[in-house]
Amino acid sequence: MNKTINQKAWYFVIPVFVLVAFNAAIPLMTVVNYSFQETFGNNVFAWEGTRWFKQILLSERFHASLGRQIAFTLIILLIQIPLGIAIALTMPKKGWGVPVCLILMSMPLLIPWNVVGAMWNIFALPDIGFLGHSLNAIGFDYNFTQQPGDAWFTTILMDVWHWTSLVVLLSYAGLNSIQPAYYQAAEIDGASRWATFRYIELPKMKKVLTLAILLRFMDSFMIYTEPFVLTGGGPGNTTAFLSIDLVKMALGQFDLGPAAAMSLIYFFIVLLVCWVFYNLMMKNEAQS
Amino acid sequence: MSLELKKVEKKVGIDTHIHPTSLTLEKNTINVLLGSTLAGKTTLMQIMAGLDKPTSGEIWFNGENVTGMKVQKRNCSMVYQQFINYPNYTVFENIASPLAITGVNTEEIKQRVGKVAELLKLSAMLNKKPDELSGGQQQRTALARALVKDSDLILLDEPLANLDFKLREELREELPKLFEDRDCIVVYATTEPSDALMIGGNTATLLEGKVIQYGKTLEVYNRPENLISAKVFSDPPMNIAEIIKSGDNCKFTDNNVQWKSSIKIKDGAYKIGIRPHNITTYKEGNNSVEINGKVQISELSGSESLIHFTNGNLNWVSLSNGIQQKNVGEDTKLYMNTDEFLYFDQNNKLVNNG
Structure with missing residues (x-):
């Protein structure tokens, strides 16, 4: 078949180009610009080469916040993925319970991120918050604004509350796509509940779980709003994750060069992990 | 060894899925459950296996009441319409799975x-995973899993329905041979009358949760007890007409088609059922009678x-041999x-029996 030549089609593509240029390419290039130069205001720049990158990569502050970030992401993945699967397994498969559970599960996902932060901030306040006050009343010395451990605990609890639902909903969809005949076959074989989960449910959920892990990794690695509102990165810098630290550096200290270099490094880490993950996923796909 | 259903009934809410059914299946037989979708074939099988409990009635196996006994304790296996295998087990592990669970030693499993x-x-293909196999091979794996166990009861729920035509024919020919020397009761559910005829054994015709007739497959086909059973066991659908008989003379109520019949039944109104292959574009048998028709659809299969x-x-539908070109x-x-x-008489009972 001959291709129809229709150059007018380009007009339909132009808006997308313009949009992408303005919301991704141009801002990104600005950041690149800052990351290699020193700015003196009034559009005066001096070339610095890779100085900012070296400075960031060698700085203890960056190592610390990257470490915190990795720890946070690992912890919430380790909690949310198994917890999400477990909740999905216990959700009803039919009847009036289905819509009730689905709506309850989606609620946290519908709340704006800064509202979640504010909610948990008030909820966890040691003097008036329900959680904070109750914990203190039963004898725990809990104060998330002053004790790093408590701050971490609260931040993780908040993220688990906010995002486990996503894993639940994805797992639930995966579970629902398994034909009942699989369960019957397992039952006839005399397979235990664990074997049914291990050899039927888990392999059948593989695809949605990979997606869930990828989404949760990206979101948690770039988390900003909720901990910013809840702890502001404190006490001290103990909950200053990468993005919080980045904003402090860029807008707090106005170190635009190092901040730009840091955001590029940050961006490449996220990109790299996603790329590796995606390739592993595709490799598995090609095998089966 | 026998499997006996005694007045088994299944209700879900206000719907009756299986009307009280009594059925005895003997050892070393293949039994076909023939009926359209929603006739209750699957429900009946699940009750036989113990995957589902009957609302009332009893199931006896080998003279033992097994009603409500869990499927794990019954020695049975099942093959489904969908190709059900453990997705990340190899074919070998899949086939071995029922043995491994019951703790058979490795040498014997092998x-x-x-x-x-x-x-x-x-x-x-023993080292391949189910995803790498064709549909036919996947279903063979599922069949192998059912056979490896030496079950007393093997249930096949439309095992060929999802296969393409060629594979279906191939496997359908092999199936009866697979069960030949086995000490077990085989139940085979299908919607296709031709499946039942190919497999032979016994057939139960089902409609809307009722077993209409149970007997030797050919007998059920040739001598359906009633019009419903005849309809279930006919594909393309059976042609039915109202007739009037007086003396030797039979005549269609709707038109002038008439013929002589030596059948010994009282004069009066009857229904006749004619299978499509008994209406042809050429004369067949010594006593054929002509009927005019306006062609609606003509399908040639070669x-x-x-x-x-x-x-x-x-x-009506007619089925002739060879290519009969009609516009x-x-x-x-x-x-x-x-x-x-x-x-059939006015109560739809077959009257020219034997």
Whole structure:
């Protein structure tokens, strides 16, 4: 078949180009610009080469916040993925319970991120918050604004509350796509509940779980709003994750060069992990 | 060994899925449950296996009441319409799975799996995963899993429905042989009358949760007890007409088609059932009678020609051998073999029995 030549089609593509240029390419290039130069205001720049990158990569502050970030992401993945699967397994498969559970599960996902932060901030306040006050009343010395451990605990609890639902909903969809005949076959074989989960449910959920892990990794690695509102990165810098630290550096200290270099490094880490993950996923796909 | 259903009934809410059913299946038999979708075949099988409990009634196996006994404690296996295998097990592990769970030793597992795999032509694929196999091979794996166990009861729920035509034919021919020397009761559910005829054994015709008739497959086919059973066991659908008999003379109520019949029944109104292959574009048998028809659809399959035609209120199907080219809208003459007519009385009971 001959291709129809229709150059007018380009007009339909132009808006997308313009949009992408303005919301991704141009801002990104600005950041690149800052990351290699020193700015003196009034559009005066001096070339610095890779100085900012070296400075960031060698700085203890960056190592610390990257470490915190990795720890946070690992912890919430380790909690949310198994917890999400477990909740999905216990959700009803039919009847009036289905819509009730689905709506309850989606609620946290519908709340704006800064509202979640504010909610948990008030909820966890040691003097008036329900959680904070109750914990203190039963004898725990809990104060998330002053004790790093408590701050971490609260931040993780908040993220688990906010995002486990996503894993639940994805797992639930995966579970629902398994034909009942699989369960019957397992039952006839005399397979235990664990074997049914291990050899039927888990392999059948593989695809949605990979997606869930990828989404949760990206979101948690770039988390900003909720901990910013809840702890502001404190006490001290103990909950200053990468993005919080980045904003402090860029807008707090106005170190635009190092901040730009840091955001590029940050961006490449996220990109790299996603790329590796995606390739592993595709490799598995090609095998089966 | 026998499987006995005693007045088994299944209700879900206010719906009755299985009306009280009594059925005895003997050892070493293949039993076909024949009926359209929603006739209750699957429900009945699940009750037989113990995957589902009957609302009332009892199931006896080998003289033992097994009603409500869990499926794990019953020695049975099942094959489904969908190809059900453990997705990340190899074919070998899949076939071995029922044995591994019951703790058979490795040497014996190897030997038994090897034997069944050979029987089902899977020997070359034992190390592959189900995803890498064709639909036919996946279903063979599922069949092998059902066979390896030496079950007392093997349930096959439309095992060929999801296969393409060629594979279906192939596996359908092999199936009866697979069960030949086995000490077990096989139940095979299908919607296709031709499956039942190919497999032989016994057939139960089902409609809307009722077993209409149970007996030797050929007997049920040739001598359906009533019109419903005849309808269930006919594909393309059976042609039915109202007739009046007086003396030797039979005549259609709707038109002037008439013929002589030596059948010994009282004069009066009857219904006749004619299978499509007994209406042909050429004369067959010694006692054929002519009928006019207006061609509605004509389907040629090469070896057979299916012609849908109307005559007054009748909307019938005929099946002739070879290619019989007819144009849509054409008026044509067809011949009915009156020796093969099934006569039913006003209560739809077969009257020319034997």
